[in-house]
Amino acid sequence: MSYSLYAVTAPGLEGALMRELAELGLEARAPRARRSADDGPRDESGGLEFSASMVDLYRANLHLRSAARILVRLGHFEADNFETLRSRAAALNWSFYLAPGRPVALRVTCHKSRLYHSDAVAEPVAGAIGDRLGRQPIVVGWDEQSAELPQLVVVRLANDRCTISIDTSGALLHRRGYRLQTAKAPLRENLAAGILLQSGWDAASPFLDPFCGSGTLPIEAALLARRIAPGKNRRFAFMDWPHFDAPQWKALLAQAVAAELPEAPPIFGSDRDEGAVRIAQANAERAGVAGAIRFERLAVSSIQPPAGPGWVVTNPPYGVRVSPVKDLRDLYSRLGDVLRAACPGWHVSLLCSSDLLAGHTRIRFEAPLPLINGGIAVKLYSGILPTPA
Ligand SMILES: C[S@@+](CC[C@H](N)C(=O)[O-])C[C@H]1O[C@@H](n2cnc3c(N)ncnc32)[C@H](O)[C@@H]1O
Incomplete structure (x- = not known):
């Protein structure tokens, strides 16, 4: 099974990220609509699309040095009213990524769409998750510093088309876990x-x-x-998904350590x-x-x-x-x-x-x-x- 993924990086580093993905055997392309920063789609640069298996999704999070976050696309559909948004969003495969009751953070952006108010869009999406999972999710804010991160869901409405993505990384990927102290003006x-x-x-x-x-x-x-994998000492959002393959992850980690x-x-x-x-x-x-x-x-x-x-x-x-x-x-x-x-x-x-x-x-x-x-x-x-x- 192949997943449609989007690796976010700092604008300007797409070339470096493309080469890193190629080293992992993953062919990436620039997205049609340019996207940015750590929250996926926007009208700026800063990321690449690629298709990969679930194991490659784990590998990408473990090994990519220049990426900030990796998103998996859950669905893409037309929606110019709240009812359509809710029913189409409810048809998506939420249960693959979310255990019932798992807290979610919804990050919504709207651009040139009839549904233009991000809070108003978040509500039917949360409702759709509840429709699908049989239990309303606890919706919380996103706080990078929090020890217990919710599952981040990125919703983008552009020209009345809705794209819903699930974050696979959790805390931003620059958080390798070693930099607990900083001096002046540190680089990510x-x-x-x-x-x-x-x-x-x-x-x-x-x-x-x-x-x-x-x-x-x-x-x-x-x-x-x-050749130390930058993600070897941290947690990722995919580890909380209901079908997380812990033995596979352990094997990838062991392989990475053996290659150091x-x-x-x-x-x-x-x-x-x-x-x-x-x-x-x-x-x-x-x-x-x-x-x-x-x-x-x-x-x-x-x-x-x-x-x-x-x-x-x-x-x-x-x-x-x-x-x-x-x-x-x-x-x-x-x-x-x-x-x-x-x-x-x-x-x-x-x-x-x-x-x-x-x-x-x-x-x-x-x-x-x-x-x-x-x-x-x-x-x-x-x-x-x-x-x-
Ligand atoms: C922008 S910061 C570097 C940040 C670093 N890349 C990081 O990620 O933490 C610039 C550094 O240059 C140091 N610095 C300023 N003048 C200097 C000088 N004349 N000789 C050596 N270091 C100097 C400062 O103490 C400061 O730590």
Whole structure:
């Protein structure tokens, strides 16, 4: 049996996600209607459709590094009035995903439709679930922080067509379980992983993040290099479905653990902030990769990279979230000088919100990749540092 799935990612990371899915043997395509963020369909980018078996749905949640959430499509039908909405929604196979009485959270968006009020749409959908399961569901709000998450149901009305999807992931997939503490302006783990994949790092050459903050990039680099499945220590929504195949999941986990590599190439993270370095170290320990990373308290001007060439992938402060722009020109200019001197021939990928700041490094970058970080438009600037003649 094949399911119609939708993997959500940060806008801009679709290419990285497509390659990850291909590595799992899953062929993905861009959706016809662009969708976004963690709640499925909207008129922005940020996801890919693919078809897969139930086992592949488990594998995708376990292994995808750049995805934020995976949804399974339950139904798609015309509905321009509440009665039709309720009766068509009641015909769907809810019992495959919901045990009677399981709390649900309904996330509804309406776009260019006669049914335009999201709360009013949620009511007949909840009613339909009750019609089908013989018991009204307890409808609750969605709170990512909650220890007991309800089953998330995503309802999208566009041009009088209703799409109902069931979340397969539960908490967003960037919640790997290791990052209990953060320093300033942390990257989401799936964005960090997507940036790494996008940087072209070969997971065999040295890796350096001289602005490591809470350590997200070096930790994701170590997980990638050691082929540690990002989802191996967490729960997923599909585990609460009535037909969850626990032995199959156990077998997938065992396979994933057996495929882990014992070693990683040299991975370095440094930051001038002592607290950040302490946090990064603790996060790496929880992620099980502390042995693979050397964290140090260092200002960027003092870095001493290992013999390369390797990859510098980093997220320096860029003003909007950390410090005012006027303080930053010198930092970027110094960063360029330091990297040219210390890392000849290395690849550099820099996440930054400003062409001007990136320009201050005087590194020759290719066309940057636009991304969104915490709601801020940023770009990933990549290039190769010159080697002395
Ligand atoms: C945007 S944050 C990095 C966040 C990190 N990627 C994460 O996921 O937690 C930028 C970091 O640069 C550090 N920083 C600022 N100026 C620095 C300098 N001159 N040398 C080294 N680190 C510096 C800050 O302490 C901060 O942790």
